[in-house]
Amino acid sequence: MIKRTLIPLLMLSCSPALAAELTSMETRWLTAGLSVINYAKHDLKLPVDITVQPQARANDVPVAVGYQDGRCKLVLSLRGNPQAEDILGSVPEARRPLMIEAMFAHEIAHCWRYAQGAWHQTPSGFAQGGGAQPAQSLQQTRREEGFADLVALAWTQQRHPEHYSDVAAWMRQVRAPAAAAVASVESHGTMAWLQLARTGDVFNSRLPLFEQAGSLWRKGLANGE
Incomplete structure (x- = not known):
């Protein structure tokens, strides 16, 4: 049975019938990500x-975000998606909500960058990268993924x-080249x-969330990323 607190959120983009027919996995993931969604929408x-996708397509990641007509589209693709199980395969059941919550925070970081008009932009003083367009595009994507990972950790x-x-250890495992389960190793x-955020002490709690991540992100850019 879907939790009451999820219903108003789902009504924003899903039909009542679909909201009533959420699978147990979808309910678990949305429940785990609810605090992030509330933060994004209200704060x-x-x-x-x-x-909520009725059926995952080949290569769909479990949760992703896009930007269309000035709005962020947070998309869950869990049904028939082996990645939804594989990405949490090494995590004890009791701790899986923490990892799912981090994934939602990662995607909301992308939403924030889109909404700020900063997508694929770097701070003043950092080059966007040169050479062939595919290589530049990979670098831009990797930088956005790096920022979003740091937001998830902050x-x-x-x-x-x-x-x-x-x-943090789980995120390093997911991002390790041998375990890459999303898109391409290069872009993610x-x-x-x-490695700059092995402990939470590196984040300055006196700063807003995105500034905490941005400080470390710029350090990675300065190191040549």
């Missing part, structure tokens, strides 16, 4: 719609500091940033 005032340090090491190779 950040981000325009977020939630869509969120974890802020909300669940006692579990930071577990989430964020280890240079994850």
Whole structure:
């Protein structure tokens, strides 16, 4: 049975029939990500719609975000998606909500960058990269993934500091080249940033969430990422 707190959120983009027919996995994932969704919608005032795919397509990741007509589209693709199980395969059942929450925070970071008009932009003083267009595009994507990973870790340090090491270790495992389960190793190779955040102490809790991540992100850029 779907939790009452999820219903208003799903009504924003899903039909009542679909909301009533959520699978147990979809309910678990949405419940785990609810605090992030509430933060995005109510604290950040981000325009977020939630869509639940009736069937995952080949290569769909479990949760992703896009930007269309000025709104972020948070898409869950869990049905028939082996990645939904595989990505959490090494995580004890009791701790899986923490990893799912981090994934939602990662996607909301993308939404924030879109809404800020900063997508694929770097701070002043950092080159976008040169050479052939495909190589430049990979670098831009990797930088966005690095920023979003750091936001997910800053969120974890802020909300669940006692579990930071577990989430950080899991993210490094997911991002390790041998375990890459999303898109391409090159475009999602964020280890240079994850290595900067092995402990939650690197985040300045006196700063807003995205500034905490941005400080470390710029350090990675300065290191040549």
